[in-house]
Amino acid sequence: MKFFHYTALSLTALGLTALMSTSAAQAQGRPAANDNQNQSLANQLRVCAAITGSTERLQCFDSLAARLEGDDQTRGAAAASRGQARAAEARLQGIQQREAAHAERDARAAEREVREEERGSTGAAQRDEALRQAEARAAEAEARARAAEAREAQRRAEAEERQRREPPSEKTYYEVVDVWQNPAGLQRMRMDNGQVWMQLSSADRVQIREGQRYFIEPGRVGNSFFIGADGSNRRMRVQLQR
Structure with a gap:
């Protein structure tokens, strides 16, 4: 109960x-x-x-x-x-929020890396292009320099050729580099400027020797030239071979 x-x-x-x-x-x-x-x-x-x-x-x-x-x-x-x-x-x-925050930070870091790589690639491409243009300009300048040198060499050669073919207008000194005689016994001589002169008359006799300096001067009458040496009164009439 x-x-x-x-x-x-x-x-x-x-x-x-x-x-x-x-x-x-x-x-x-x-x-x-x-x-x-x-x-x-x-x-x-x-x-x-x-x-x-x-x-x-x-x-x-x-x-x-x-x-x-x-x-x-x-x-x-x-x-x-x-x-x-x-x-x-x-x-x-809380875990999901932390993971989302980590994922967002990783995504931002990856994006920064991509931008930096893009900037690096762009900078490298610009440097390569600048180098290519500089090389092209250098090659063009070198080609112009070679062309100018060739023109200058041609000009000098033409000037030397003209000088070789033209007799002096005044008394000029040369060094004889070669001497020989023709069948008639007349002397021929090659000067250091490339000109070749020939004795005109056997009556005029000056013994020309290689390696010595001689002068050639124009005569007073017409197209006449004489060869001689300092310290000697003898001269010999010569003619420029063309």
């Missing part, structure tokens, strides 16, 4: 608590989350109280109490699971 009395009192207290929770939720203008469950508990209490047999009534209250205790444990486990799920979700969100 004492156990029945205690169980009945406990169940009655639970029923009153459920009814008060429902009333408080309704008084605040918000729906009670467990309103249907509280009404069901009250109905079950009334059912147990209506049983006339004391043993059957006690068993009804015990079964109801055990069921309510299991429901409390289930709700507590569910609440704990929900808390753990929310904590895990928060940790997952």
